[in-house]
Amino acid sequence: WIYETNLGKKKIESLPPGDLGWPVVGNMWSFLRAFKSDDPDSFISAFVHRYGSNGIYKSMMFGSPSIIVIVPEVVRKVLLDDKTFKHGWPDSTIAIAGRKSFIGISYEEHKRLRKLTKTPINGHEALSIYIPYIESNVVSALEKWSQMGRIEFLTELRRLTFKIIMYIFLSSEIEHIMEALEKECAILNYGLRAMAINIPGFAYYEAIKARWRLATIMDGIINERRKKRETPLGITRKDMLDLLLECEDDNGRRLDNEEIIDTLIAYLNAGHESSGHITMWATIFLQAHPEVFKTAKEEQERIMKNMPPGQNGLTLNEYRQMRYLSKVIDETLRVVSFSFMTFREAKKDVEFKGYVIPKGWKILLWYRSVHHNPENYPKPKEFNPSRWDGYVPKPGTFFPFGGGSRLCPGNDLAKLEISIFLHHFLLKYKLERENPSCPVRYLPHPRPKDNCPGRVVNVSH
Numbered sequence: 389w390i391y392e393t394n395l396g397k398k399k400i401e402s403l404p405p406g407d408l409g410w411p412v413v414g415n416m417w418s419f420l421r422a423f424k425s426d427d428p429d430s431f432i433s434a435f436v437h438r439y440g441s442n443g444i445y446k447s448m449m450f451g452s453p454s455i456i457v458i459v460p461e462v463v464r465k466v467l468l469d470d471k472t473f474k475h476g477w478p479d480s481t482i483a484i485a486g487r488k489s490f491i492g493i494s495y496e497e498h499k500r501l502r503k504l505t506k507t508p509i510n511g512h513e514a515l516s517i518y519i520p521y522i523e524s525n526v527v528s529a530l531e532k533w534s535q536m537g538r539i540e541f542l543t544e545l546r547r548l549t550f551k552i553i554m555y556i557f558l559s560s561e562i563e564h565i566m567e568a569l570e571k572e573c574a575i576l577n578y579g580l581r582a583m584a585i586n587i588p589g590f591a592y593y594e595a596i597k598a599r600w601r602l603a604t605i606m607d608g609i610i611n612e613r614r615k616k617r618e619t620p621l622g623i624t625r626k627d628m629l630d631l632l633l634e635c636e637d638d639n640g641r642r643l644d645n646e647e648i649i650d651t652l653i654a655y656l657n658a659g660h661e662s663s664g665h666i667t668m669w670a671t672i673f674l675q676a677h678p679e680v681f682k683t684a685k686e687e688q689e690r691i692m693k694n695m696p697p698g699q700n701g702l703t704l705n706e707y708r709q710m711r712y713l714s715k716v717i718d719e720t721l722r723v724v725s726f727s728f729m730t731f732r733e734a735k736k737d738v739e740f741k742g743y744v745i746p747k748g749w750k751i752l753l754w755y756r757s758v759h760h761n762p763e764n765y766p767k768p769k770e771f772n773p774s775r776w777d778g779y780v781p782k783p784g785t786f787f788p789f790g791g792g793s794r795l796c797p798g799n800d801l802a803k804l805e806i807s808i809f810l811h812h813f814l815l816k817y818k819l820e821r822e823n824p825s826c827p828v829r830y831l832p833h834p835r836p837k838d839n840c841p842g843r844v845v846n847v848s849h
């Protein structure tokens with residue numbers, strides 16, 4: 389009522405249908421109830437059921453009046469229109485990610501830092517230098533797991549993807565601080581989409597603490613690196629931290645520790661959780677669909693057979709031939725919808741489909757509903773990589789990596805890592821899950837509640 393009366397009669401009448409829920413908590417209880425059940429989609433279905441299938445609904449989420457959007461063309465327009473929309477992550481999330489992180493800085497600063505950090509990890513050519521490192525770590529991890537007996541598959545995959553992102557960003561500090569950083573990143577991640585309850589025991593409170601510990605560790609690393617760089621021959625191989633230390637803006641100003649810390653936290657966190665989870669899901673889906681497994685394995689065997697004699701290890705050439713595997717990964721990304729939604733905020737009043745989105749209101753782009761809409765993907769709950777045969781998604785219907793100026797800068801790296809892992813997994817291993825029917829936990833991201841314990845079995849013996 390408070391939010392709506394400030395708008396005036398005309399705008400109130402033009403708001404999309406929906407309801408702002410209960411005082412203070414808004415629609416958060418029904419959101420959390422749905423996402424903690426087996427059916428997270430029931431949250432959006434309730435809006436569709438009550439307010440029609442127009443796909444734009446007013447609501448009150450994460451402490452702000454918000455418009456939920458599930459219409460592909462509107463999702464796309466919002467993502468592409470930086471003049472009308474900015475990122476809209478809640479202040480509570482910015483407190484975790486950092487004031488100087490990608491979601492805390494100005495449009496221009498974001499553009500500059502993004503360009504600097506994206507170039508070395510984007511595009512297949514740039515990424516090809518990381519292939520040997522990724523591959524050798526994948527091969528040794530799979531071998532080690534197969535000898536360990538029972539493992540927590542997701543936990544091990546997170547470690548593996550964390551090691552890879554650490555190598556790219558903080559190569560020389562990799563070994564001694566990796567475990568501590570990974571642990572803190574995991575705690576931080578749980579708080580990113582939690583309710584902002586800053587009381588001990590709640591995910592948000594723990595995430596704030598983890599951020600503080602992460603920042604302290606990184607501050608030490610950055611100071612050490614600054615010292616090392618002053619000594620001749622101090623740096624043997626340049627990584628992303630070196631690039632961040634070297635970069636200057638138009639006025640010759642360099643980044644301070646806080647800016648570097650926030651950028652590193654964003655990349656280390658975003659760059660391993662997502663790839664680790666999607667690799668796990670792709671493996672689970674392959675294992676649960678023998679026909680898909682067989683087709684994917686045959687493709688990898690063919691690729692191995694066609695490898696030039698004497699070539700040791702994968703190159704971009706083999707990667708580009710993994711066409712079926714690429715569909716397996718796209719289908720996994722669609723079904724899982726790792727980032728189930730993202731936030732934007734209207735910089736001015738704007739009209740869509742006859743409805744007004746008022747200035748200052750959040751826009752929640754609900755990717756999961758777009759990916760699970762039978763109009764966009766028939767039988768959407770089915771894992772079916774062949775649906776991608778000759779199929780180009782309609783504009784606005786496939787956003788596993790977001791879009792526009794905030795498109796995930798790690799999308800190529802993620803697909804490369806996942807492909808290399810699946811290549812070796814398919815050729816030599818199988819996964820025996822301890823509890824294949826374990827329920828899924830959907831917050832902050834979909835994963836089996838038990839982190840997928842089981843055995844990785846070498847089938848080549």
Ligand code: HEM
Nearest residue numbers: 490658659662663666726727730788789790794796798802
């Ligand atoms: C399967 C793996 C991945 C998925 C599903 C994924 C998904 C996403 C999505 C949906 C966004 C957009 C969020 C928004 O619009 O607000 C995003 C942003 C981002 N991702 Fe990824 N990501 C993945 C892997 C990676 C990797 C490997 C890296 C690091 C190299 C990375 C770094 C980032 C960063 C830094 C952002 C923020 C970009 C910005 O605000 O400009 N991600 N990711």
